[in-house]
Amino acid sequence: MRPTVHDIAAKAGVSLATVDRVLNNRPGVRSVTRDKVERAIVTLGYVRDVAAANLAKGRNYPFVFILPAGDNSFMRGLEGEVRAAMARSASERTQITILPVPAFDAQALVQALSDAHQRRPAGVAVVAVDAPEVAEAVKQLRDDGIAVVTLVSDLPGSGRDHFAGVDNIAAGRTAGTLMGRFTCGRAGPIAMLAGSMLVRDHRDRLEGFTAVMAEEFPARRLLPVIEGQDDPVLVEKLVHALVEREPDLAGIYSLGAGNRGLIAALDKTGKSKMVCAIAHELTSHNRAALRSGTIDAVLNQDAGHEVRSAIRVLKARADGLAVIEAQERIRIDIFLKDNLPIEQA
Amino acid sequence: MRPTVHDIAAKAGVSLATVDRVLNNRPGVRSVTRDKVERAIVTLGYVRDVAAANLAKGRNYPFVFILPAGDNSFMRGLEGEVRAAMARSASERTQITILPVPAFDAQALVQALSDAHQRRPAGVAVVAVDAPEVAEAVKQLRDDGIAVVTLVSDLPGSGRDHFAGVDNIAAGRTAGTLMGRFTCGRAGPIAMLAGSMLVRDHRDRLEGFTAVMAEEFPARRLLPVIEGQDDPVLVEKLVHALVEREPDLAGIYSLGAGNRGLIAALDKTGKSKMVCAIAHELTSHNRAALRSGTIDAVLNQDAGHEVRSAIRVLKARADGLAVIEAQERIRIDIFLKDNLPIEQA
DNA sequence: ACATTTTTGATTTACGTACATCAAGATTTC
DNA sequence: GAAATCTTGATGTACGTAAATCAAAAATGT
Numbered sequence: 051m052r053p054t055v056h057d058i059a060a061k062a063g064v065s066l067a068t069v070d071r072v073l074n075n076r077p078g079v080r081s082v083t084r085d086k087v088e089r090a091i092v093t094l095g096y097v098r099d100v101a102a103a104n105l106a107k108g109r110n111y112p113f114v115f116i117l118p119a120g121d122n123s124f125m126r127g128l129e130g131e132v133r134a135a136m137a138r139s140a141s142e143r144t145q146i147t148i149l150p151v152p153a154f155d156a157q158a159l160v161q162a163l164s165d166a167h168q169r170r171p172a173g174v175a176v177v178a179v180d181a182p183e184v185a186e187a188v189k190q191l192r193d194d195g196i197a198v199v200t201l202v203s204d205l206p207g208s209g210r211d212h213f214a215g216v217d218n219i220a221a222g223r224t225a226g227t228l229m230g231r232f233t234c235g236r237a238g239p240i241a242m243l244a245g246s247m248l249v250r251d252h253r254d255r256l257e258g259f260t261a262v263m264a265e266e267f268p269a270r271r272l273l274p275v276i277e278g279q280d281d282p283v284l285v286e287k288l289v290h291a292l293v294e295r296e297p298d299l300a301g302i303y304s305l306g307a308g309n310r311g312l313i314a315a316l317d318k319t320g321k322s323k324m325v326c327a328i329a330h331e332l333t334s335h336n337r338a339a340l341r342s343g344t345i346d347a348v349l350n351q352d353a354g355h356e357v358r359s360a361i362r363v364l365k366a367r368a369d370g371l372a373v374i375e376a377q378e379r380i381r382i383d384i385f386l387k388d389n390l391p392i393e394q395a
Numbered sequence: 396m397r398p399t400v401h402d403i404a405a406k407a408g409v410s411l412a413t414v415d416r417v418l419n420n421r422p423g424v425r426s427v428t429r430d431k432v433e434r435a436i437v438t439l440g441y442v443r444d445v446a447a448a449n450l451a452k453g454r455n456y457p458f459v460f461i462l463p464a465g466d467n468s469f470m471r472g473l474e475g476e477v478r479a480a481m482a483r484s485a486s487e488r489t490q491i492t493i494l495p496v497p498a499f500d501a502q503a504l505v506q507a508l509s510d511a512h513q514r515r516p517a518g519v520a521v522v523a524v525d526a527p528e529v530a531e532a533v534k535q536l537r538d539d540g541i542a543v544v545t546l547v548s549d550l551p552g553s554g555r556d557h558f559a560g561v562d563n564i565a566a567g568r569t570a571g572t573l574m575g576r577f578t579c580g581r582a583g584p585i586a587m588l589a590g591s592m593l594v595r596d597h598r599d600r601l602e603g604f605t606a607v608m609a610e611e612f613p614a615r616r617l618l619p620v621i622e623g624q625d626d627p628v629l630v631e632k633l634v635h636a637l638v639e640r641e642p643d644l645a646g647i648y649s650l651g652a653g654n655r656g657l658i659a660a661l662d663k664t665g666k667s668k669m670v671c672a673i674a675h676e677l678t679s680h681n682r683a684a685l686r687s688g689t690i691d692a693v694l695n696q697d698a699g700h701e702v703r704s705a706i707r708v709l710k711a712r713a714d715g716l717a718v719i720e721a722q723e724r725i726r727i728d729i730f731l732k733d734n735l736p737i738e739q740a
Numbered sequence: 741a742c743a744t745t746t747t748t749g750a751t752t753t754a755c756g757t758a759c760a761t762c763a764a765g766a767t768t769t770c
Numbered sequence: 771g772a773a774a775t776c777t778t779g780a781t782g783t784a785c786g787t788a789a790a791t792c793a794a795a796a797a798t799g800t
C-alpha cells in the first residue's frame with residue numbers, strides 16, 4: 051500500500067499535526083523537525099492523495115472563459131468544448147462561466163477581462179486580441195493572483211501563465227510544404243487568403259508559409275495577401291475575382307476563417323479540381339469540401355484538447371503547481387480526405 | 396452545492412442505508428421504495444462523487460499488459476508509455492504488470508494470456524497476433540469476467556472489449572494520397588516495404604495504400620511488395636538491391652518497422668532526395684530522417700494515447716460502465732519536417 | 741394469529757487528508 | 771528564574787461515499 055500521513059508521522063517520530071504543518075507549510079515547525087519529516091516523506095516516497103485532499107478541502111475552481119461571439123464555426127466548436135467541460139464540472143470540481151465578447155474588439159475584451167476580474171475566479175482563459183491595453187488588463191489579473199491562460203491566439207508580453215494553442219509559425223510552414231509538393235505538377239501562382247493581419251495567429255501562419263515557399267520552392271510566384279475578414283460573403287467575392295484575374299492559379303492557402311466563401315467560389319467557378327486549396331480548422335464545411343475534393347488538406351487544432359489543457363493548467367496554477375509544458379503542447383493535425391475522423395454529434 | 400446521499404435520503408424520505416442499497420444495487424429493497432429513491436436521484440440531479448467513492452472503496456485495478464519483446468523502437472516506446480502509466484499508478488489506483496512475449500509468436504502469446512489469466516487481473520491489454528488460438532485464449536479471459544483490450548494490432552472475432560489502435564486501412568489510404576501527390580513531378584514506379592504479411596496491421600495498411608493508388612493514381616506502376624521482417628539489416632539489403640534494380644524509383648512506402656535499414660540504404664546510395672519515402676511511427680530514427688529530408692512524411696500512432704485509452708477502457712469495463720467509442724478513437728498523425736513536435740526525454 | 745421472511749432504519753467505522761483547538765512541553769528573552 | 775514566546779502533541783470534526791451490523795418494522799405465508 052502507498053504510504054499515508056500516518057506512516058510519515060510514525061517514521062519521523064512526530065505527531066500527525068506536525069506532518070500536516072510541514073505538508074501544507076503552515077508555521078510553527080522548527081527547521082530540524084521539518085527536515086526530519088521531509089526526509090521521511092522522501093524515503094517513504096509519499097505522494098499526497100489528491101482526491102482525498104480535494105475532498106477534505108471541499109476545493110473547487112471557479113474559472114471564466116472569455117470567447118469571441120459571432121458565427122465563426124471554429125469558435126462555436128470551441129464554445130461547445132467549453133460547455134462539454136462545464137458538463138463535467140461536477141466530477142472535476144470546476145465552476146466555469148462563459149463570457150462572450152465581440153470578435154477582434156480590443157476595447158470590449160478589456161471590459162470583459164475587468165468583468166471577469168470582479169467575479170474573483172481562480173483562473174481566466176481568454177482568446178486574446180493582440181493589443182497593449184489587453185496585455186495590461188491581463189497583467190492586472192495576474193497581479194491579483196488570478197491565473198490567466200491564452201487560448202488559440204496568444205498575447206506575448208502580457209505575463210500570461212500559459213498559451214493553450216498551436217505553434218502557428220509551424221502550422222504555416224507545414225501548409226507551405228504541403229502546398230509546394232501538392233502543386234508540383236502545375237505552374238501558376240499561389241494565393242494567400244487571411245482573415246485580418248491584426249490577429250497574431252494569422253500573421254504567424256503567413257510568416258511560416260512564405261518562409262517555406264521562399265526556402266524550398268523559390269520558383270513559385272506568390273500573389274499579394276488577400277484579407278477576407280473571416281467573412282464568408284466577402285471571401286467568396288474576393289476569391290471569385292481572384293480566379294478570374296489569375297486563370298492559371300495553382301493553389302490557395304486560406305489561413306483564416308470564412309472558408310464557406312472560398313469553397314463556394316471554387317465550386318461555382320469550376321476550379322475545385324485545378325486549384326490546390328489548403329485551409330485551417332476541421333469545421334463541417336471544410337470537412338465536406340475535403341471529402342468532395344474542393345479542399346486538399348486541412349490543418350486543424352483540436353479545440354477539445356485546447357480547452358482541456360487550459361483547464362489543467364489553470365488548476366495547476368491555482369494550486370501553485372508546476373506545469374509540464376511539453377505535455378500541454380497542442381499538436382497541429384493534418385487531415386486529408388483519407389484520414390478524416392468520423393463525425394461526432 | 397451538488398447533492399449528496401444525505402440529500403437523496405431526505406428527499407425520498409428513506410434512510411441513508413436504503414439509499415446506499417439502491418445506489419450500489421444491493422438486495423433488500425422493495426421496488427416501490429427503489430422507485431422513490433431513484434426519482435429523488437433524478438430530480439436532485441445527483442451524481443456520485445467518484446473520488447470519494449473510490450476513497451471509501453479502496454478500489455484498485457490490477458491490469459496486465461502483454462507486449463512483444465525485441466528491439467522494435469515503436470514497441471519499446473509503447474513499453475515506455477506503459478511504464479509511465481505505472482508511475483502514475485498511485486494516483487490512478489492501478490497496478491500494472493508487464494508481460495513480455497516474443498514477437499509474432501502465437502503460441503507464446505497464448506501462454507502469456509494464460510499466465511495473465513492466473514493472476515486474476517481486472518483487465519488485460521494485449522498486442523495481438525492474428526491467430527485463432529489467440530482469439531480462443533482471449534475468449535476464455537472474457538468468459539471469466541476479465542476485460543480485454545487489444546493494443547496496436549486488433550483481433551477481430553475474439554470478443555475483445557475494445558481495440559486501442561488506429562484504423563490501419565485509413566492509414567494506408569492516407570499514405571497513398573501523400574505518395575501520389577508528392578511524386579507527381581516524377582515518373583517511375585513505387586515500392587512497398589512491409590514487415591510481414593502475417594500481421595493484420597501491415598495487411599490493412601497495404602490494402603488501403605494500393606486501393607488509393609489504383610483509384611486516384613492509376614497511371615503509377617506499383618512494384619511487388621517486399622517483406623523486410625521488420626529487421627533493419629535485411630531491410631537495408633533489400634532496399635539497396637531495389638534502388639539498383641529500379642534506378643528511376645519514385646517512391647517507397649514503408650508500412651512496417653526496421654526503418655533504420657531503409658534510411659541507411661537511401662542515404663548510402665544517394666537516393667534520399669530523389670525517392671519519396673513515407674514511413675510509419677515517429678521513432679528517433681524516423682524523426683532524424685524526416686528532419687534531414689531522407690523521409691518525406693511519417694504517419695504516427697501516439698503510443699501514449701493508446702496506452703491511456705486502453706487503461707480508461709479497462710477501468711470502465713471493470714466497473715461495468717459504458718465506453719464512448721468516439722472519444723477513444725486513436726487518430727493518425729501526419730508529420731512533415733515542419734510540424735515535428737519537440738523531442739521529449 | 742402466529743411464525744417467518746423481507747425490508748428498512750439507525751448507527752458505526754473506514755478511506756486519506758485538511759484544519760482547528762487546546763494543552764503541554766521546550767526555548768528564548770529579560 | 772519567571773515570563774513570554776515558540777514548538778509540538780493529542781484530539782476531534784469534516785469531506786462524500788462504502789460497507790457492515792443489529793434492531794425494528796413491515797410484509798408474507800400458513
